[in-house]
Amino acid sequence: MKNLATGTSHAKIILIGEHGVVYGQPAIALPISTIQMQAVIHQRDTAQTVKSRYFNGDFNSMTANLGGIQALIKTLLNRFDAPEQGFDIHITSDIPSERGMGSSAAAAVAVTRAFYDFFEQPLSHQTLLKTANVAESYTHGQPSGLDVATASAKSPVWFVKGRENYPIPVKLPGYLVIADTGIKSQTKVAVATVKNLLVVEGENIQQRIDDLGHLTTLTRDALANGNMPELARALNGAQDDLRSLGVSHPALEQLLAVARQNGAVAAKLTGSGQGGCMIAVAPEESIANDLSQKLSAAGATATWVEPLLAND
DSSP: OOSEEEEEEEEEEEEEOTTGGGGTOOEEEEEEEEEEEEEEEEEESSOEEEEOSSOEEEGGGOOGGGHHHHHHHHHHHHHTTOTTOEEEEEEEEOSOTTSSSOHHHHHHHHHHHHHHHHTTOOOOHHHHHHHHHHHHHHHHSSOOSHHHHHHTOSSOEEEOTTSOOEEOOOOOOOEEEEEEOSOOOOHHHHHHHHHHHHHHHTHHHHHHHHHHHHHHHHHHHHHHHTOHHHHHHHHHHHHHHHHHTTOOOHHHHHHHHHHHHTTOSEEEEESSOSSSEEEEEESSHHHHHHHHHHHHHTTOSEEEEEETTTTO
């Protein structure tokens, strides 16, 4: 057992396929390696303490919003036959929470990696995914697994629920601008909105869900073939579908309009919607940086610029 152990992870955004992925359609998610999460464990004799931006104190007294991480740590301690082992874990994050950037999944991945390092045990990728989803299941009910898969990935991920995910190639130069509306997105509420619409409107909503799957496949091909016009059509079409599914928001629509008026070839929400973040694709870095400033001036509380070819 180590005196000091560390685990890291990073943010993610869904490029396309959110909500469709709940109904068996594919999604593509991008790891955002520059926005980091870290968990550091110091060994202690008996006390078990946790420090994070939401809680600082005894492990057994963690607040309800951290119940997923508490359940994960209990699972890990029992796995290593050390339920009474003392520790002090400090979780630090640059990832905004409840914005569709995978904050809870990133925390689960970082904590899992830290405890495996702490107990000096090897950790396979499949074990990492399964273990981190203990926290995600507690937090989100029935998570797709996409957030955990991407928070632990180095390359863009093609994901279909219940199937093996795999990295996909990107041969398309360009830049992704991410902007935060400052409004919390609530995954459970957004998923319920789509589910209710599917019950009420039936075929029309199912067609939108199926179209999201089709556009996700087109996006994969456009990324691999370097086809910017096709990528733009697919992403803009996905936003039309998501709007029809009832998961957009006036603050998102305002930022999307600003993006399209200032050089973005495509713009859409990312994640569960009804708040959270939007993304825009710019063909050149100078356009992306200018767009980032314009989005901030239009009310975005934070922006980030990432190259599409970050995995190369």
